[in-house]
Amino acid sequence: MVHFNLTLYNFVSISCVRTQAPRISRSWLILSQTCEFSESLTGVSVVQSSLGHSQGDAEHAVDGNRDANYGKGSCTHTKAEFNPCDLGAAQNAVDGNRQSSYALGSCSVTNGDMNPWWRVDLLDVYRVTRVSITNRGDCCEKRIEGIQIRIGNSLENNGNNNEAAIVGPIPLGNTKIFEFKHVKGRYVNLIVPGRNEYLTLCEVEVYSENAALWGKTSQSSNYLQSGPELALDGLLTSWTHTNTETNPWWRVDLLKVYRVNRVTITNRPGNGLRINGAVIRIGNFLDIYKNRICAVISTLADGATATFSCGGMEGRYMIVHIPGDQKILSLSEAGVYGYLAGNSKKCLVKT
């Protein structure tokens, strides 16, 4: 018996706000036409109440053959007992592809279970602030009605007893982003309670708030009391400040590897020209120069905030540094925003 805790989160918005989360990193989706199954590329695991066969809409099920995609050369088997390219597999909801036509193999589906559910295990506790859901687009719009997002650390009742948010309708093939004050949890469940239903999810994305806020900061040197933590105190009137030196840098250790979607930098309110030429890097190396470059700040007005898209770069560290001699690095604020689920490179299908 499922017991539903109907505690509502404080939603900021329940609407499609895709423009607030530019997805510039997705060009690889249309460039790649092979299934590049690699467990190392995803930090999450997913499971659902059952693996469905999309009964009731056979016309969309590629002759009912779940292996239909394999024969077209779009997928490569890497495990005999499990193939993430299965039509309807739970993994299809985190393959980084919002393709909403079920037959193209990028959607999960359960059987017509009572209280069908899907769960992603983030493998660690995160402060989740946003979940986006992409509904199936080729049919069956109403099957997702009444869906709940549940976030928490319990696997009681398969994680479906964690705190719940009831989200509004998601039109055919649409992606809706649901935002709320952060909820701490390792498991994110989606469940359609109270009826026998097929749960189809063409993409689920889970986001956390500024990951830098719980990281550890450091910088190449401290000028007076202007330590590296001043870039994360929420105050524009405080800023970090290195000595005048060669190649000054600031770094935040996120403590976990993120796929970084964007970095925000707020310049100090005076002497803002000092930031010109600063380089933003993402990666896993303490040697800052081994990390990949996300962006170079050509110029940024005094006190201004700029957002830099990093295209899902993976890394534990975000570094800002200024190449050259006789440089000073000052940052009023910094933010790192990343993916926790979704945007993996598994099982790409032709789009």
Ligand SMILES: [Ca+2]
């Ligand atoms: Ca998908």
Ligand SMILES: [Ca+2]
């Ligand atoms: Ca500050």
